[in-house]
Each structure stands twice: as C-alpha cells, then as structure tokens.
Amino acid sequence: MTMSSGEAGLLSEPPLLEVDGLFVEFRTRDGVARVLNGVSYTVDAGETLAVLGESGSGKSVTAQAIMGILDVPPAVVTGGEIRYRGENLLAASEERRTEVRAQGIAMIFQDALSALNPVFTVGFQIEEQLRVRLGMTRKEARARAVELLDLVRIPHATRRVRQYPHEFSGGMRQRAMIAMSLALDPDVLIADEPTTALDVTVQAQIMDLLAEIQAERRMGLILITHDLGVVAEVADRISVMYAGRIVEHADAPSLYRRPGHPYTAALMDSLPRLDLKGAELNTIKGLPPSLLNIPPGCPFHPRCLMAQDLCRTDVPTGHRLGLGRTSACHFAEELVRSV
Numbered sequence: 001m002t003m004s005s006g007e008a009g010l011l012s013e014p015p016l017l018e019v020d021g022l023f024v025e026f027r028t029r030d031g032v033a034r035v036l037n038g039v040s041y042t043v044d045a046g047e048t049l050a051v052l053g054e055s056g057s058g059k060s061v062t063a064q065a066i067m068g069i070l071d072v073p074p075a076v077v078t079g080g081e082i083r084y085r086g087e088n089l090l091a092a093s094e095e096r097r098t099e100v101r102a103q104g105i106a107m108i109f110q111d112a113l114s115a116l117n118p119v120f121t122v123g124f125q126i127e128e129q130l131r132v133r134l135g136m137t138r139k140e141a142r143a144r145a146v147e148l149l150d151l152v153r154i155p156h157a158t159r160r161v162r163q164y165p166h167e168f169s170g171g172m173r174q175r176a177m178i179a180m181s182l183a184l185d186p187d188v189l190i191a192d193e194p195t196t197a198l199d200v201t202v203q204a205q206i207m208d209l210l211a212e213i214q215a216e217r218r219m220g221l222i223l224i225t226h227d228l229g230v231v232a233e234v235a236d237r238i239s240v241m242y243a244g245r246i247v248e249h250a251d252a253p254s255l256y257r258r259p260g261h262p263y264t265a266a267l268m269d270s271l272p273r274l275d276l277k278g279a280e281l282n283t284i285k286g287l288p289p290s291l292l293n294i295p296p297g298c299p300f301h302p303r304c305l306m307a308q309d310l311c312r313t314d315v316p317t318g319h320r321l322g323l324g325r326t327s328a329c330h331f332a333e334e335l336v337r338s339v
C-alpha cells in the first residue's frame with residue numbers, strides 16, 4: 001500500500017520540543033564544570049515529561065538552555081541541539097529566540113516572589129506582555145489579565161489584578177506566575193520546581209491546576225523536580241538525571257513498577273511511606289559528585305550499593321529495557337528482572 005504525502009508528512013512530524021545530545025560547561029576560575037553531558041529528551045503536545053534528580057544534576061540548566069537564559073559566560077554550550085518544531089534554537093538569532101520564548105515556550109520558576117517584579121502590580125506584569133506581543137489595548141489586556149487570574153483560580157480577580165506581588169500569599173503568587181506564563185498561549189510550559197516553597201495542600205492544588213490547564217490546552221509540560229512523589233499522578237514519562245546525564249528514561253507506570261537504575265531505586269526508597277508511620281526516612285548515602293571532577297566510569301558508583309569493578313572504569317551507555325525505556329547502568333537488565 002502506498003502512503004499519501006499527507007500521511008508521510010504526519011509520520012515525519014518532529015517532536016514539539018527536542019533536546020538532543022546537549023553538552024554545557026561552566027568555565028570557572030576553579031576549572032571546567034561539565035554540567036550537561038549529552039542530555040536528550042523530547043516532549044510532545046498534550047504530554048507531561050517529569051525531569052527528576054537532586055540539586056546540581058543539570059535539570060534546571062537544561063531548562064535554562066532551552067529558554068536561552070543561561071549565564072554566558074561562564075556557561076558555554078559545547079555540543080548538541082535544542083529543536084522547537086524541528087528548528088534548532090541554538091542556531092537561531094536572538095530576535096527569533098525572544099519570539100519563541102514569548103509565544104512558543106514559557107517557564108515558571110520555583111521562587112515566584114523573585115520572578116515577579118515587586119514594583120509593578122500583578123495585572124500590569126501580565127498586561128505588558130499582551131500589549132507588547134499581541135498589540136492589545138490597555139482595556140483588552142486588563143480584561144484578559146482578569147480572565148487569566150480567574151483561570152488559575154485566584155478569587156476576586158478584578159480586585160487582585162490591581163495588587164502587588166507582596167499582597168499575595170505564596171500559593172497565590174505561584175498561581176499568578178502560571179497566569180503570566182500562559183498569557184501568550186505557549187505550546188510548551190517548563191515548570192521548574194513549581195511547588196517546592198509551598199505547603200503540601202497548596203502543592204497538590206498547584207499540581208492539579210497545572211495538570212488541568214495542560215490537558216485543556218494540549219500543551220507540552222516539562223515538570224522539573226527533585227521529588228518523585230510530586231510527579232506520580234501527573235507525569236506520562238520520566239527522565240531521571242544524575243551528574244548532567246539522563247540515567248533512566250521510562251514511561252511513568254513502568255518506572256514506578258520497576259526502577260531500571262539504582263539511582264532511581266534509591267530516590268524511590270527515600271520517599272516517605274504513609275504505611276510506615278514513625279519509620280526513619282531512607283536517604284541516599286554520600287553526595288552528588290563535583291562537576292569539576294566527575295568520577296571515572298559510572299558517575300554514581302561511589303554511592304551505588306550495586307557497584308562492581310566494571311562500574312569504576314567503564315561509562316555505562318543507555319541500555320534499552322523496552323519500548324522507549326533506557327537505563328545508563330551496566331546491570332540494568334538484572335535490576336529490572338530482580339524487582
């Protein structure tokens with residue numbers, strides 16, 4: 001059977017956003033920190049990818065590289081591509097990157113208080129983008145800002161729109177940030193630890209809100225977090241990062257059922273268990289490596305309970321564990337079988 005050109009076009013459509021073999025170094029006075037070492041992931045419309053790992057694993061640096069907001073210098077991108085709808089953003093002009101940043105890919109940050117400008121009202125900060133980017137009048141932009149605050153369930157939006165960030169609670173500020181990031185209707189939203197500073201109840205509300213908005217708008221959502229518990233309900237796929245690499249990539253149900261990398265297993269073990277009240281929390285022994293001096297072989301070997309001699313000398317590459325599932329561990333197959 002022959003394929004029509006329309007069908008061929010559909011089949012070859014590139015992912016919405018694709019990070020492909022990204023390398024980033026920070027050239028500092030103390031030496032070269034290899035912050036990203038060949039990071040690859042994709043996200044498509046209507047999909048939630050969780051990027052998981054401890055501080056310093058490279059999750060946020062990857063997001064900053066996607067947004068084009070890395071501090072250059074000391075940061076230098078030394079390899080790879082970041083493609084938005086097939087276009088390599090690393091080769092694009094600054095003007096084009098600003099355009100994509102405004103309407104294609106938006107980001108919400110962990111600390112809404114420092115991300116919002118304290119001297120302008122919340123409404124003004126939303127409206128400014130609408131006027132500058134979409135050419136709305138003041139009146140149109142105000143009406144849209146109120147709609148957006150309503151959308152993120154800020155009560156009394158017509159009054160709140162005239163208030164300053166310090167007049168909002170932590171949870172409300174995070175909602176305002178989400179409203180701001182949605183103003184230009186982005187295709188992809190990157191949420192960098194969006195609930196870390198909030199209490200557990202508000203965390204759950206914000207996660208529900210993000211999941212709902214993402215499903216309604218068919219956005220691609222990249223959720224960056226150090227907490228496997230936060231993403232359990234919402235992620236379609238999970239990429240686990242360690243020392244600037246993706247060490248495991250899997251669909252969420254498979255990963256929760258059987259972690260395919262000892263680091264993922266250790267993260268899961270350190271989750272608090274409701275059924276073991278009063279029990280001590282497991283923690284991962286040791287610290288993540290200095291990126292100025294990443295250990296040879298598998299970077300996780302000094303902390304890994306399964307480490308063997310091979311791990312101290314040979315860098316594990318991505319072992320396929322099934323459709324769309326990889327693990328950078330020499331013993332991934334044994335681990336998956338043993339669980």
Ligand code: SF4
Binds near residue numbers: 263298302328
């Ligand atoms: Fe542990 Fe070796 Fe696997 Fe690295 S390669 S995670 S050290 S077992």
